[in-house]
Amino acid sequence: MxxxxxxxxxxxxxxxxxxxxxxxxxxxxxPVQYEIRASENLLDPLNPTILEDAVGTTGLRRFVVTDTVVDSLYGERIRAYFTHHGVEHRVLVLDDGESHKSMDAVLRVAKAMDDFGIDRRREPVIAIGGGVLMDIVGFAASLYRRSTPFIRIPTTLIGLVDAGVGAKTGVNHNGHKNRLGTYFPADRTLLDRTFLTTLDDRHISNGLAEILKIALIKDARLFDLLEQHGTGLLRDKLQSPAAGIGLTPADAPVGQRLAARGLHLDPATEVVERAIHGMLEELQPNLWEKVLERVVDYGHTFSPTIEMNALPALLHGEAVAVDMALTTVMAERRGLVSAYQRERILGVMNRLALPAWHPQCTPDVLVPALRDTVRHRDGQQRLPLPVGIGSAVFVNDVTEAELAAAAQQLAEVSVGANR
Ligand SMILES: NC(=O)c1ccc[n+]([C@@H]2O[C@H](COP(=O)([O-])OP(=O)(O)OC[C@H]3O[C@@H](n4cnc5c(N)ncnc54)[C@H](O)[C@@H]3O)[C@@H](O)[C@H]2O)c1
Known part of the structure; x- marks a missing residue:
């Protein structure tokens, strides 16, 4: 002082x-420390991982939040898990989907936590669901008695590779995406890829969009994997016999760890690991976003407005894909990406069943969207653009004319491809 x-x-x-x-x-x-760990079949009563933070404790109680869809698929197993371990529990079930990502939902969680009489030191809230559910529950946990620990168990691909691994919580407000929220990482995130077996193809594609983002801005090898195996990854919902080799953010890069262990990963495992590792490499040094030039914001400049305008027609990752297609064309027009590389990028989007264009891609939408993002980024555009495949640069000089021309070009090149 x-x-x-x-x-x-x-x-x-x-x-x-x-x-x-x-x-x-x-x-x-x-200082903040949190753990992200892979473990298969978390809901198997023989798997102790969910309760690992309370080994040897008697009289355990847990407050669990999930959504209607996850409850219909896994609710019985969730309840049976806690019953098996003699844990007094309550499961709160929220409505699913982006349109329910609201402050009302946060207050509902907070009230139910209060009714349960949660002990904010010893009884972490457990959020089991997709990005929407985890963002709501994280927000409620950050508010309740100013902070209550929580555990995230993502059940969607976006949850596994993105929403589950960072520090942000939030809800939509006043027609704007994630307008209210906090920085409040979960104490633990438990990654179980077997949840993806019940996810529909569209939501798998949705998560693959965030993986493609990491590939484009920093990991050419990840891009090659998506290009070579995209169709199979989608078909098999990123399942593989070698799933679950253990993910820790502080580890050496995937390649090094594998070489040291003489292992060869199957494409699904390598893709998920590289995506999470790449994301954490970017998040860890800038968890509170003091630095506003963030490559992980790639695909997130125009997409928040596109997504909210198109709601519920476009999913989060789909809007991100449209943004990435547009900014790839902008990069091509600036000579940062070749026509061949742009073709490859749009080709991978096609393989991953992601849209590369949307009727919202007009100057009427894009110009105010950029303006809103500039406000969010402290007065500057700080727009990440790809440089080739696997690298990025920030620009601050995008004009309305450039946006209009890129939108027009995207409309033309995406005709017959993956519109
Ligand atoms: N906090 C962050 O850092 C962060 C990062 C990325 C995205 N997000 C947010 O995440 C949200 C998108 O996440 P999402 O795509 O997971 O959406 P979501 O939570 O709405 O889940 C999509 C749908 O899948 C259902 N579902 C969940 N798990 C399932 C399973 N295993 N099988 C079948 N159906 C299942 C859900 O009920 C829902 O209907 C957006 O709101 C976005 O803003 C947050």
Missing amino acids: QQNTQTTRGNDGLFAVGSPVTHWSVQTSN
């Missing part, structure tokens, strides 16, 4: 003696 006057300090170092104090400056830090 610093004062703005040169004075004698008391023994506690806080108070000035003999001089008026007009200004205090408080500094503190709040």
